[in-house]
Structures are given as C-alpha cells and as structure tokens.
Amino acid sequence: MLLSHLNFAKKVAIWQKTAALLSLITLNAMAQEVGQRERLVSPELKDDNTVVFSIRAPKAENVTLSGNWMPMVPDGNQGMKRQTVALTKDGQGVWSATVGPLEPELYGYSFLVDDVTTLDPSNLMVARDGTFRTESLLYVPGDASDLYWAKTGPKGSVHQIWYESPTLDLTRRMFVYTPPGYHESKEDYPVLYLLHGGGGDEEAWPTLGVAPTILDNLINSGKAKPMIVVMTNGNPTQASAQTISPKLPKVEQSARGMANMMFEKSLVNDVIPYIENNFRVKANKENRALTGLSMGGLQTINTSFENPNLFDYIGVMSMGFADLSRFGIEVDHSKRAQQILALKEADPELYWIACGKDDFLYESVVTMRNELDKQDFDYKYRESIGGHTWSNWRIYLSEFAPMLFK
C-alpha cells in the first residue's frame, strides 16, 4: 500500500512537471497572466495519506479549509455548518494546513479566505455540484476509492446525445455509457437507467458520480456484467444542463414539477424507446434496471409504481415515502398500497433501498419500509454510514451494478 501511494505521489509530481514543460510553448503568454510567481503544489498527498493544503494569500487575516470529509457542527444559529480547519501563514504569505490521514475517497473542498469561498488555485481538478457550487477535488487512493479513477485496460465510451422528448416538448440531452467491447461486438446489452438528484442535471453522474469509470472498473474486474448506462436530465423543464446554453428553452415551472410525473412519463415514452431503437439493447424487463438518488429516487419509486412490468431491477437511493407538502408537493397516498401490491405481483428480481444513517430523508425511508412490510413486499435494504452525499451514491452504484442482470 505504501508503495502504491509513493507511486501515486510521484506520478502527480511527474504530471505537474510534465504539464509545466508541455506548456512552454505558450510560456510567453502564460508569464503575462500568472506573473513570475512559483506555482504551489496543493493539495500535496503524503505517503501516509495526510494531505497538505496551501494557498498564497499574504494579505488575508484568516484562512480556513472546508472539505466534505469534515463533520457538520452546529453553527450557533440553530443551523448546521461544516467544520473547518484553520491554516497558518508562513513568511512568504503562504497559508497551509496538514490534514488527515484521510480515508481513501474522492473529496470536494474549498478554502475560506477571510470568509470568501475560494477554489484551490493550484488544483485544476474542479467539479460542479449541480446548481449548488463548484469545488476543488482531491483523490485519496486506496481500496475504498479504487473504483473511482480510470486505469489501464479496456474502457467504455460516453456519448452525449440529444433526443426528442415529445412528452416534454423539448430536444434534450443525455449521456449514454456503452461498455468496453460494445463497439467491437455484435451482442445486445442490458440497460441501467441512472437518475440524478434535485439541483443536478445530466452531467452529475458522469462527473461527481464518476459512473463511467466505476462501470469500467466493475466490468473489467468481472464484478458487473457489461451494460449500457443511461444518464438523463431529470428536470422536466430543462433541455440540458443550463451551463451549456441559456439559449435553450426552459419552461418556467414550480418545484411541483418534481412530482408532476412529467419526467417519469418522458423516461418511459421518450428515453427508453430512443435507447432501444438506437443502441444494441436487450429490450425486455429482465434486462432493464432503474435507480436514482434523492429526487431521482422519488422518480424511481414513481416510475416503478406506474410501470410495474418495465424493470426487473429497481434501486432507490437516499429517498423514501417523504412528506413533501412543505415544498408544495402533494402525493396521493391512497393509491400506495394498491401500487405496492401491483409491483409485488410483477415480482421484480430486485427492489433495493439504500440510505445513510445520517440522511435528512432517513425517516422517509423508515416510512417506506414500513409500508412495504405491511404488504409483505420483498426488498433488500442497505443502510450505510453518512448522509445525503456523493460519497454514498458512488458506493451505492458500486454495490447496485454488480447485482444486475444475473
């Protein structure tokens, strides 16, 4: 293990050095932009998985680090806030802190420089978390995070595709992952439909969710069957992630849109037929799986209840039978028992529910399990540590995918 960390740290150093060398040809232009200042190495991962974070801020009075490995603590104002770590300043105005050792994981973090949220200027690994924020990324290698990064070996392709959704009256974008070997073979493949959460869009699972890489690694190690993975945009008002174009149509709609079943209708009427007409797909219940997180979990519940014979594998992540009335979302509970019985009758191979102990929707999962139990509905339950986080959703995907199509 230590050796592989050494290799990793060395590789990062080589990468940074080589990147600098390859940049030489635009050095003139560059020098104008960044001045003559030496580039810091941040974050710097040490052999023991401690990490040194650094930022140059000579005039700042207070610099802290906020990373999603840190716990939430009371903010003194009836809310919660993420715990932070204080950095200390050296004689050159560089602030730094050593953190950890950290568990293997893909982390997001940012600095607070005199309370201004600042991405790490030395770190080019940045991801957007839906409409919430952008954050700097840190990968700590190890067994628990081994699925999250590309390695040598065969790889799937990711296709950004626009399709017509007559249901939503939009031309919409989705990402379709085809597994290693898809383009060389003549085989048909099973399909997993993978839904993001509220505030997210079709870029969520391919980026922070690292779904394509997780699938490559699971498939290459024989843990999951080769499958197609379809990552849609679950916001029924949105043609695509709006960062790619404010010019695309966007229907004004309230939060109620999340429960108006329009996305679910478009998934069944528009997305699945498109996939089954345009990819080499085993187009039957036995070879269709559906899972989603949070809002996508709600859409998974809704879709499986409305279409009990469509999917043989159903996964609900970080969502249950939630009371959404405070958001103006009213759910018709009277149909529930009937829907559960219809799905029980359809007898899917797997109904899987996963939630973290600290998830703010945990109680909704308890409610859901109680209602399923009342009807003797057969499901598997996976309770993890942690809350409503990408860390958990990557783990859930890593566990759900291997159970499919077997």
Added chain:
Amino acid sequence: MLLSHLNFAKKVAIWQKTAALLSLITLNAMAQEVGQRERLVSPELKDDNTVVFSIRAPKAENVTLSGNWMPMVPDGNQGMKRQTVALTKDGQGVWSATVGPLEPELYGYSFLVDDVTTLDPSNLMVARDGTFRTESLLYVPGDASDLYWAKTGPKGSVHQIWYESPTLDLTRRMFVYTPPGYHESKEDYPVLYLLHGGGGDEEAWPTLGVAPTILDNLINSGKAKPMIVVMTNGNPTQASAQTISPKLPKVEQSARGMANMMFEKSLVNDVIPYIENNFRVKANKENRALTGLSMGGLQTINTSFENPNLFDYIGVMSMGFADLSRFGIEVDHSKRAQQILALKEADPELYWIACGKDDFLYESVVTMRNELDKQDFDYKYRESIGGHTWSNWRIYLSEFAPMLFK
C-alpha cells in the same frame, strides 16, 4: 437586438429561479452548507451589454476583477499583466463593479480578493483552460457570439472514446463529434481533425473551444457541410486529460516531445485508421481536413509536410515557422523547401494560415509566409486582431469549417 437581450436576461433570471426551486428537496442539506446567506446574482448582464460583477467579501481591503476582454499592460517589472477593474464595497460587504458594454463573446474572468485569485462563487459556469487555470465564464450574446451557444434545432453527438495507440504505447482518449443526422442517415461523412495547443488536452476544443456547438450552428444554418470532427489529445505522453486519472500511465518526457513527431505519427497511424474503421467516413484525401492551434498548429504543419497526400484542407492557427530552440526544440530546416515543394505538388484544395496581429508567435507566421512565398506555394492568409486567445481560435474554427469539403 435589445429585445433578444431582454429575453436573454429574463431567461437567466428564470433559470436561476427555477434552479433554486428544483433544489428545494435538498434544501435541508443545502442550508447547512451555505448558511442562510442570499445568493448574489453575478455576473448580471444588463440590456445594454454592461455587466455587473459582484462578490461578498466583507473583510477584504481590495477586490479587483480580471477578465480576458481587458488589455494587457506593463506590470512594472519588465513583464505584462492583465489590466484589472476595481470593485467597490457596499454596506453589506458586497463588492461590485459595472463593466462594459462588452462586445458579444464568451469571456473568462476571475476576481482578485486581496490578491487571491477567486472564481465567482455566484457563477456555476466554470471552465478549465488546460494546465493553466480554471475561470468563470460569461456569455455576452449578439451576432459575434451567436455560434457559441446551443439553440433549438438538430444537434450532433459527442463521443468520448478510448482507442489503442500502438505508436505511443497508450490507450488514449479522444472526443468525436458526429453531426446532426449522422445516426439517422446511412451516408458517409468527411472528417476534420482538430488539434489543441500546448498545455491543453482533448477537453480543450469541446469546452473552451465550444467546437460541437459551433459545428451544430454552422451545419444547421447551411454554412458548413455536415462533418465528423475528431478532437484528440495532442500530448504524446498522456493517455488523457490528467484530471480524469493520475492512475493512467504518463511517460516522463521533456518539452522536446512536442517536436519529436510522435503525436503526428500516432495521428496518422492510429487515430485516422480508428476513425475510418469505426465511423461512416469518406476515407480519402478530398474528405480529410486538419487544423490546430499553437502546438496543434505546429503538429498540423509537421503532419501535412510529412504526409502531403493525406489532407485536402489544412489550417494552421497561431503558429508558423517558429524558432523553438530556446525550448530545446530543434527543427531541421534543411528539409523545409523540399517539404513545401512536395506539398505544392500534392496541391491541397486549401492551405489556410490564421494569426492575430498581437500574437507572440506573429513573427513565426511572417517567416512561414516568406518561405512559402519563395516556393510559390498557394495559401490563404487570415490576419485577425488580438493575440493567442480562445476568442481567436473560436473565430478561426467558425471561418475554417465553412470552407471545407466544397
């Protein structure tokens, strides 16, 4: 025009409002993260194309804005720096400045908060400029930037594909754009190979270069023929953009790698055969085009000289016959006249050279044109304003693509 700007501003407002509503379901989690602070709107584009930039920084003593629409000025230390705009603070600790009116364009910018480079926390549109930086993006709509954003209408697909490069002994990633209609039709298509610059990677043209959107818009308006566009990684030592995996192999290599012709060899021996075997392609000289910027311009020159009968359309952006000896890159000049004559004999349909008046490589283009003129070599020259910038490269692509395959 004014009306369309109103619409645009309104759309952005609607987008932000709807995004906030769609996020409600994770509001509990969110509130913990961002505290109770109201989200600023920044940048705020006004009807007259002035733009208000804002950032909350109550403790800061000095906040400036650095945007790539601003000119370079002497830094007082024999170098150049980007001119900045000072922001002023209101009673709530929010700093802001009104800039412009700005010309229609896709801009990158950042704040300097007490000299710390800070992306705009209110703006989720962020792009990575190779190994140089990440920056916040601002789109100012208008005729000159109309090609750069997705609109309604048919759209091409973008495929992230891994291919074997025996030449470089790497499994490598590239982006392949297939035009609107490709998947429905049975036709074969011409191919444009589109190369990025030093410090960049295969993500450069699809993101900052917005090549897929430019092509969609050119093709849908009938200005360019439908074509496939191949966006490779031009760093011969790199499997892919290293932000996606430090675990992938990366060969340690000096800047000399840029001139060792290995990428050019892999383009001809690995990339082109892969494309011609895996896509519906018109596999002949008349239907192959090659262009690249800066380092990719050098690779374009090299490839066209070494393979005079491969491409009928060749475009060199922001590069000429540069003296790269200060970077340890020695070019064998003795073959040049002979190479020019061989290419003249092959008689390509178009040899196009584009450069900005302020480009730091401008003199290399003068040298190149002189040497081509000496051999009576037929080329077209496009001189633009500005320098070594994505603004120019997007314009060049917008002008080059319509001249192809006609």
